[in-house]
Amino acid sequence: MSAPTETPTGASWEELARSGAAQEAEAPAARRLELVTFELDGDPFAAPVAQVREIVRLRPITPVPRVPDAVRGVISLRGEIAQVLDLRRCLGLKPAVASRSSRIIVIHGEEGGVCGLLVDAVRDVLRIDEDETLAPPPGEGDLVVALCPRGDSFVSLLDLERVIELGLARTS
Amino acid sequence: MPSILVVEDSATMRSLLASALEELEPAVKITEASSGFEALRLLPRSSFDLIVTDINMPDVNGLELVSFVKNDPAYRSIPLIIVSTEGSERDREKGLGLGADAYVVKPFEPDRLRELASDLMARSRGQE
Amino acid sequence: MxxxxxxxxxxxxxxxxxxxxxxxxxxxxxxxxxxxxxxxxxxxxxxxxxxxxxxxxxxxxxxxxxxxxxxxxxxxxxxxxxxxxxxxxxxxxxxxxxxxxxxxxxxxxxxxxxxxxxxxxxxxxxxxxxxxxxxxxxxxxVLPTEAAGDAPDLAIDPTLLRALTEYEEHRLRHNVARGRYVHQIETCHDLQSFDAALSELGEAIKVDGELISTLPSAAGGDGSEIRFLLLAASDLDAPDLAAHLGLPESAVRCTGRSGDAAGEPAPAAGAAAPAVPAAEPAAAGRAPGDEVETLKSIGETVRVDIRKLDELMNLVGELMIQRRTLGALAQRLLADDQTTRVGAELDKVHKGLERKLQELQAGVLEVRMVPLRQIFEKLSRVVRRLRRDLDRAVKLEIRGADTELDKLIVEELVDPLVHVVRNAFDHAIEPPAEREAAGKPVEGTIRIEAYQRGNDVIVAVSDDGRGIDSERVHRKALERELVDPEQNLSPKEKLDLVFTPGLSTRDEVTETSGRGVGMDVVRANVTALGGLVGIESTPGQGTCLTMTLPITLAIVQALVVSVGAQRFAVPLSAVHETLFVAEEDLQRSRGGELLNLRGQALPVRRLAREFALPQTDPPDKMSLVVLGLGELRVGLLVDRLEGQQDAVIKPIQGPVADLRGIAGATELGDGEAVLVLDVAALVEDAGRLREAA
CATH class of the missing domain: 1.20.120.160 (HPT domain)
Structure with missing residues (x-):
C-alpha cells in the first residue's frame, strides 16, 4: 500500500528527517542546516529536513471541490488522508505537469497534522553551516528565508508556512 | 404466507439455509432457531408449515427434535427436512426412521432444498 | 442471496x-x-x-x-x-x-x-x-481402529434409544464400560425456563457422571410445559442421584449397570509426555502471576453487530442537526420583540435537549468501546502455548485489562500485539542459565499494560530480557544499506531503526499465522489506525514497546457512487433509496430541479454541478440517490452506483480547514483517497434553497 520512498544516497528520508530534528535539538555553536532540495520550474529550492516527514512518488490525487487553486486534492498515506498543494501554484508559477520525477514532499503541519507539497523533482540533501548562507534579495524576503550556496549556484530556502499561506490566498 | 422454522446452531449455515428458502415463490416467512431448545420454545408460538433442522446440535439434537415433533399430535403433521452431513448415514437413517420426511446433505444444493420445501408444503396443504 | x-x-x-x-x-x-x-x-x-x-x-x-x-x-x-x-x-x-x-x-x-x-x-x-x-x-x-464394542444390555426406553445419535451411543457405551449406573430421568418444565433448568440439572449430573441425551417427550397439559426424558450416567445410584438433583425418587429410574465394573483402558498419553520446564504451572487453572480472568467471567456481554451501532450513531448525528435547527429557531423568536417570551421558553427546552443528546452520544460511543481484556486473553493463550513449545519460563503480567478502546481498533491490534509478544518470547527472554548468570530471576516477565491518557490509549509491552543493542541495530541497518553511513543518529534513532522495513530477519519468523509479520508491519498497522509506536530498551535489562492509539475510529457502510471517473462515498445510513432517472424525468423549477417521486416533489442536486466536476459522458440512465435526514429529502444525481463498502472515515489533514460538503475521506482499498460526502450539508442546502424559491 505505501509507495516506496527513495533517495539518491540509498538512505531513507525518514532517517534523514529524524536526524535533522535531532540535530536541531542539539543546537551546537555553528548551526548546521540540513536541507532537502527540490526543483520547481527548473529553479532549485530547499526546505529544512526537520520539517519533512517523508517523500513519496506521485500517486493519484483525488480532487476536492471548492478549494483554492493551489490545492490539487488529497492523497492517502497508508490510511491517513492529506491535502496536497501544488507548490508551483503557491509561488504563482504555472501549474505542475506530472512527470516521472514529480514527487510529493510530506511535511509536518501544525498540531501534528501533515500536508503534501507537489514538486517537479527532489534532488538531494544539502548540509551547510548557517553562516555560509546569504540573505535573500529584497522583494523575496517574505517567502525565501536565505540563499544557500551549492557548487557555483544558489538554492532558495523557503519559508514553507508562509508559502502555503500565500498560496492558498491566491485566486488566479 | 407459509411459515418455515429453520433450526441450526451454526450462524452461517443458518443464514445460508434462510437465504435459500427466502427465494421461494410465493414468499415465505422464515423463523430461525439456533438450538433445539429454542425450537422447542418457538413451536407453540406460531403454526409452521415446514421445519428444517440440522442433526448435530448441543442440548436437544435434531433426532430428538424429530422424535418430539412426530410424537406430538399438535405438530406431527408438519413436514420436516433434516440437514445432515455426508458420512452420517446412520444418523440420517434414524432421522427418517423417526418420521422425518426428507433430507438434504451438506453442502446442500439450494435448488434441491427449495424443491423439497415446496413439494412437502404443497403436499401437506393438499391433505388438509 | x-x-x-x-x-x-x-x-x-x-x-x-x-x-x-x-x-x-x-x-x-x-x-x-x-x-x-x-x-x-x-x-x-x-x-x-x-x-x-x-x-x-x-x-x-x-x-x-x-x-x-x-x-x-x-x-x-x-x-x-x-x-x-x-x-x-x-x-x-x-x-x-x-x-x-x-x-x-x-x-x-x-x-x-x-x-x-x-x-x-x-x-x-x-x-x-x-x-x-x-x-x-x-x-x-487407514490404521486399525479400536473395536466399537457391543451394545450394552440396558432397560432403556426404546424412544430414547431411537433418538440417540452415533456419538451419544458411544458415550453410553463408554460410561457403561466405566461401570457407571445408567439412569432415565423424567422432568417437566415451564416453556419459559426449561433451558435454564436443564442446564442446571446437566451441571449437577456432570459432577459424578455425564448427561448423555436430552429427549423432549411431549408438551404437558395446557401447552405451557414440556416434558423431558434424560439419559444420564452416574456414579451415584438412583436414590442418591435423585437426592443430589433435588428430584423426587420416582423421577429417576435406573436402567442398569455393567456387571463387572471394568476399569477404563488407561490412556497411553501419560508416559509420552514431553519434558516440562520446572516453572510450568498446573495443567488446569491459572498460574500465579496471571492477572487475567478466564473467558467465563465475561458472561454479561452482548454481541452487537457494529453496523447497528453505526446506525445508532448516525441517528444521534441527525438528532443533533435537528437540535441545531431548533436552536436557530429559538434565537429568531428571541430576537423578535413580539415573540421573545416564547423564544425564551423554546431556548430553555432546546438547551435541555442539547444536554440530553450529548449524553446519548456519549452513551452510544461507549457501546462501541470494548475492554482490551479480550485481546489480553488471547495473548495469555499465546504465551501458554509458547511456554510449552520453548524451554523458557516466562510469566505474563497484565495491567489495565479494563481499559477500553473502539472495537475496531481492538480487532486490528490483535496481530501486532501477538507478534510483539512472540518476539519478546523468542528473542528477548534469555534461557534460564543466562538469566541466572545475570542475576535475574529465572522466570522472565512480559508485562502488558494499558491505560488511558487524554484522548489516547497507551498499550505498552515490556520485558525484562536481554534488551536491544542500538549499535547492533544500526550496524545491521548499515550492512543492509538501509541507512546513510554518514548519518549522525542518536541512540534513540538507532533503536528506532528496528521498524525499518527489510531490517528484521529472525524477527520475521513465520511461526505466526502464515502472515509475514515484522516490526515494520507492526508500525504500519498501528499507524493505519492513527496511532504511534515507539520503542525503548536498555541492553541487559529489558525492552519496552509503546503503542499510542486514538480512542475511537468511525466506520460506516458507504454507498460508492461515481461521476465521470471520480468516486465518492455516501454514508449508507442517509440513503433512503436509489433509482435510475433520465433527463426527461427531471423538471426545472425556480429553486433548481425536481423529480416527481410518488407524488412528492423531490429537490434534485447534480453532484457534478455541486462539485464543479469535469463532466465526461454521462450515461443515458443516471442514478439518483435519495438522501434523507430527518424530514428533509434530496435526490443526488450521479452517473453510476458502484456498490457498497465499509469505510473508515478519516479526517482530511492539511492547511485548508473548512471543506464544505465533505465529511472526510476514506480509502477503499486501492490506495486512492475517496471523498466522503457530508449529507447534512447537502440536505440543508437543498432545503434552504427550496424555501427561498
Whole structure:
C-alpha cells in the first residue's frame, strides 16, 4: 500500500528527517542546516529536513471541490488522508505537469497534522553551516528565508508556512 | 404466507439455509432457531408449515427434535427436512426412521432444498 | 442471496462476511480446546468428552461452511479433521496424542488458509500444504481402529434409544464400560425456563457422571410445559442421584449397570509426555502471576453487530442537526420583540435537549468501546502455548485489562500485539542459565499494560530480557544499506531503526499465522489506525514497546457512487433509496430541479454541478440517490452506483480547514483517497434553497 520512498544516497528520508530534528535539538555553536532540495520550474529550492516527514512518488490525487487553486486534492498515506498543494501554484508559477520525477514532499503541519507539497523533482540533501548562507534579495524576503550556496549556484530556502499561506490566498 | 422454522446452531449455515428458502415463490416467512431448545420454545408460538433442522446440535439434537415433533399430535403433521452431513448415514437413517420426511446433505444444493420445501408444503396443504 | 459488487468486482454477501467471522471464531475455539486437551493428556487425565465433542462439531461446521463457499481445499481438510475427531470421540483411537498432534496441525493450517483468503499468493502456498497434510491424515486413518464394542444390555426406553445419535451411543457405551449406573430421568418444565433448568440439572449430573441425551417427550397439559426424558450416567445410584438433583425418587429410574465394573483402558498419553520446564504451572487453572480472568467471567456481554451501532450513531448525528435547527429557531423568536417570551421558553427546552443528546452520544460511543481484556486473553493463550513449545519460563503480567478502546481498533491490534509478544518470547527472554548468570530471576516477565491518557490509549509491552543493542541495530541497518553511513543518529534513532522495513530477519519468523509479520508491519498497522509506536530498551535489562492509539475510529457502510471517473462515498445510513432517472424525468423549477417521486416533489442536486466536476459522458440512465435526514429529502444525481463498502472515515489533514460538503475521506482499498460526502450539508442546502424559491 505505501509507495516506496527513495533517495539518491540509498538512505531513507525518514532517517534523514529524524536526524535533522535531532540535530536541531542539539543546537551546537555553528548551526548546521540540513536541507532537502527540490526543483520547481527548473529553479532549485530547499526546505529544512526537520520539517519533512517523508517523500513519496506521485500517486493519484483525488480532487476536492471548492478549494483554492493551489490545492490539487488529497492523497492517502497508508490510511491517513492529506491535502496536497501544488507548490508551483503557491509561488504563482504555472501549474505542475506530472512527470516521472514529480514527487510529493510530506511535511509536518501544525498540531501534528501533515500536508503534501507537489514538486517537479527532489534532488538531494544539502548540509551547510548557517553562516555560509546569504540573505535573500529584497522583494523575496517574505517567502525565501536565505540563499544557500551549492557548487557555483544558489538554492532558495523557503519559508514553507508562509508559502502555503500565500498560496492558498491566491485566486488566479 | 407459509411459515418455515429453520433450526441450526451454526450462524452461517443458518443464514445460508434462510437465504435459500427466502427465494421461494410465493414468499415465505422464515423463523430461525439456533438450538433445539429454542425450537422447542418457538413451536407453540406460531403454526409452521415446514421445519428444517440440522442433526448435530448441543442440548436437544435434531433426532430428538424429530422424535418430539412426530410424537406430538399438535405438530406431527408438519413436514420436516433434516440437514445432515455426508458420512452420517446412520444418523440420517434414524432421522427418517423417526418420521422425518426428507433430507438434504451438506453442502446442500439450494435448488434441491427449495424443491423439497415446496413439494412437502404443497403436499401437506393438499391433505388438509 | 443479496450480493453487492464493489468496483473491484468482489462479491460480499451477508453470509460471506459471517462465514469469515464465524470460521475464525471456530478456529480460535478449537485452538483453545486443543490446548486444554493436550494439557489433560499430558497430565494423564481422561480427556473431557465434551471437549472432544466440541472439537468434532467445530470441524463439522467448518466442513459444511467451507463446502458451501467452494473452498474445496479447506473443506477437504476439515473433512479429514472431522474423521480424526470422530474416531477420537467414539473412543476408537489407540494413540490419542498422535491424533491430537494431527488435529493441531490441521487447525493451524486452516487458520493460515483463512488468513490468506483473497490473497492469491498465499492461497497457492497453502494449497500444497493442505494436500500434503490430507495425505498424511488419510494414511493415519487407514490404521486399525479400536473395536466399537457391543451394545450394552440396558432397560432403556426404546424412544430414547431411537433418538440417540452415533456419538451419544458411544458415550453410553463408554460410561457403561466405566461401570457407571445408567439412569432415565423424567422432568417437566415451564416453556419459559426449561433451558435454564436443564442446564442446571446437566451441571449437577456432570459432577459424578455425564448427561448423555436430552429427549423432549411431549408438551404437558395446557401447552405451557414440556416434558423431558434424560439419559444420564452416574456414579451415584438412583436414590442418591435423585437426592443430589433435588428430584423426587420416582423421577429417576435406573436402567442398569455393567456387571463387572471394568476399569477404563488407561490412556497411553501419560508416559509420552514431553519434558516440562520446572516453572510450568498446573495443567488446569491459572498460574500465579496471571492477572487475567478466564473467558467465563465475561458472561454479561452482548454481541452487537457494529453496523447497528453505526446506525445508532448516525441517528444521534441527525438528532443533533435537528437540535441545531431548533436552536436557530429559538434565537429568531428571541430576537423578535413580539415573540421573545416564547423564544425564551423554546431556548430553555432546546438547551435541555442539547444536554440530553450529548449524553446519548456519549452513551452510544461507549457501546462501541470494548475492554482490551479480550485481546489480553488471547495473548495469555499465546504465551501458554509458547511456554510449552520453548524451554523458557516466562510469566505474563497484565495491567489495565479494563481499559477500553473502539472495537475496531481492538480487532486490528490483535496481530501486532501477538507478534510483539512472540518476539519478546523468542528473542528477548534469555534461557534460564543466562538469566541466572545475570542475576535475574529465572522466570522472565512480559508485562502488558494499558491505560488511558487524554484522548489516547497507551498499550505498552515490556520485558525484562536481554534488551536491544542500538549499535547492533544500526550496524545491521548499515550492512543492509538501509541507512546513510554518514548519518549522525542518536541512540534513540538507532533503536528506532528496528521498524525499518527489510531490517528484521529472525524477527520475521513465520511461526505466526502464515502472515509475514515484522516490526515494520507492526508500525504500519498501528499507524493505519492513527496511532504511534515507539520503542525503548536498555541492553541487559529489558525492552519496552509503546503503542499510542486514538480512542475511537468511525466506520460506516458507504454507498460508492461515481461521476465521470471520480468516486465518492455516501454514508449508507442517509440513503433512503436509489433509482435510475433520465433527463426527461427531471423538471426545472425556480429553486433548481425536481423529480416527481410518488407524488412528492423531490429537490434534485447534480453532484457534478455541486462539485464543479469535469463532466465526461454521462450515461443515458443516471442514478439518483435519495438522501434523507430527518424530514428533509434530496435526490443526488450521479452517473453510476458502484456498490457498497465499509469505510473508515478519516479526517482530511492539511492547511485548508473548512471543506464544505465533505465529511472526510476514506480509502477503499486501492490506495486512492475517496471523498466522503457530508449529507447534512447537502440536505440543508437543498432545503434552504427550496424555501427561498
Amino acid at each position: 443479496a450480493a453487492r459488487r464493489t468496483r473491484k468486482g468482489r462479491t460480499r454477501s451477508r453470509a460471506e462476511r459471517e462465514f469469515v467471522s464465524e470460521a475464525e471464531e471456530i478456529v480460535e475455539r478449537m485452538r483453545d480446546d486443543l490446548l486444554s486437551l493436550s494439557e489433560q493428556q499430558a497430565a494423564g487425565a481422561d480427556p473431557d468428552p465434551d471437549l472432544v465433542n466440541q472439537l468434532f462439531r467445530a470441524a463439522h461446521s467448518l466442513k459444511g461452511l467451507s463446502g458451501m463457499f467452494g473452498l474445496d481445499g479447506m473443506s477437504e481438510l476439515a473433512h479429514r479433521l472431522e474423521d480424526v475427531l470422530d474416531r477420537l470421540r467414539l473412543g476408537r483411537v489407540a494413540d490419542p496424542t498422535g491424533a491430537s498432534a494431527l488435529v493441531e496441525e490441521a487447525v493451524a493450517l486452516v487458520a493460515s488458509s483463512l488468513a490468506g483468503l483473497g490473497d492469491d499468493a498465499s492461497t497457492a502456498a497453502t494449497v500444497g500444504a493442505i494436500s500434503d497434510l490430507t495425505g498424511r491424515i488419510d494414511a493415519w486413518l
